[in-house]
Amino acid sequence: MRSIPPLKAAAADTPSDAWDPSGGVQFLTVPDELAGQRIDNFLQARLKGVPRSRIYRILRKGEVRVNKGRVKAEYKLVAGDVVRVPPVRAAEQVSAPVAGEQLRQLVKESILYDNNGLMVINKPAGLAVHGGSGVRLGLIEVLRQMYPQSRFIELVHRLDRDTSGAIMVARKRAVLQHVQSELRNGQIGKSYLALAAGKWPRGRRLVEAPLRKNTLKSGERMVSVHPEGKPSETRFQLLERFKVATLVSAVPVTGRTHQIRVHAQFVGCPLAGDSKYTSDEVNREFRTRGLKRLFLHSASVRCTLPSGEKVHVDAPLPSELEALLKKLRKEQVC
Missing domain, CATH: 3.10.290.10 (RNA-binding S4 domain)
Incomplete structure (x- = not known):
């Protein structure tokens, strides 16, 4: 697993239209x-x-x-x-963090597609999509520093910090508006790979369970299934069974916070490496096999650009997750 390089604190360049605090x-x-x-x-x-x-x-x-x-x-x-x-x-005020060369290079190497005002990046796990809530620098800030000549760089959608994989970034306002409209209308294709602890119930292809966000006294944000929550729907497909886990494909029909993670927990198969919704006992079992992060990966995105061009981008599974799958397959044979 490639680690996220540390930040380098420094004063950022101030654009001509920036606020002058003096x-x-x-x-x-x-x-x-x-x-x-x-x-x-x-x-x-x-x-x-x-x-x-x-x-x-x-x-x-x-x-x-x-x-x-x-x-x-x-x-x-x-x-x-x-x-x-x-x-x-x-x-x-605080000094604005500036991405070091190592972090910029990591993001540059993670770009899967960059054309016609749309960028798709294979986001590394551990990198937040934007700064805030204790995170000084996220993917979007790094991209703005990498492309200072671009007046417009915005996230089309989001991924949890611990989730890796394909994320779309717009470099044109028209592209952002068009693709987000598709997203609201359910026309965007997003598919995830997830490793669920235990045996996924046979025939369970659809989870419809309302989700509600809660904030604990510690400030931590949690999501739970609740009758008064927002309608939420995820489609799952069983891909491969192992002795202690099941590899599934997950397609979120709605886009709620932590949706795939909570829906997997709801059916009794929380995701491997999930520090929020999976027990320490279960996570310890996967750590002994080398897993040090949440096994949830945005495997592909599909959309249509304003020109009518169709874009389909696949994001390769990170090496540390591939290594775990190989280990689990060997256990099946033994």
């Missing part, structure tokens, strides 16, 4: 190419070094205004909107 209130006009971007992401790209939690706080308090009115974090900007950005005290 000044007072500023008013930024939204250009055409940024129309449709969420206000929180717009601010994050301009308030360099300001923690994401601080950005959400000034939004909640109404210190940020769009066309003189309050907006929520999910508000999508319109070309010509005038955004009021308040001053941020120097004490609340």
Whole structure:
């Protein structure tokens, strides 16, 4: 398993349209190419070094205004909107992390597709998709530093930090809007490989169980099956049986947080290496076989671009997961 290189803290270059913390209130006009971007992401790209939690706080308090009115974090900007950005005290600023050469090279080597405004990356496990919640630097920040000439780089969808595999990133606003529309309408093809502990129930191809997010006192986010949760559906296909586990393909019909992991736990077969939803006893059994991470991998993505071109990208299984499967197959023969 390739480890994620450490970050290198340094002051990032400040773009010409970034907020100057030494000044007072500023008013930024939204250009055409940024129309449709969420206000929180717009601010994050301009308030360099300001923690994401601080950005959400000034939004909640109404210190940020769009066309003189309050907006929520999910508000999508319109070309010509005038955004009021308040001053941020120097004490609340931190140096913006900069990706080191090793991390940039890892991300560069993980690019599977880059054409017509769409990028598909085989994200390594352990790399968050964006900074925030204790994570100073994520995939999207690394990409923006790698391509400083690109004015637009946004995530199309997300993957959990511990999940590896194919993730789509848009380099054009039109591509983001088109592919996300497909995503909302269930037209995007996303398939995962997962190793479920125990014997997957024969004939269990569909799991429909409502999911609800909970935040523990520690601040940890957990998801559970609950009658009052959001409707959630995952399609599973049994691929290979082992003595202690089952390799399955999982296709999420809906896109809830931790959906595949919780649905697998719901049928009695939690995923190997899952520190949130699998017992320590079960995980210890897989650690003795060399597994040091969650066995969940985004194996392929499929979408259509605004031009009508169809894109289908497969992400190779990481070497450490392939090694575990080989070990499990040998146990079958013995």
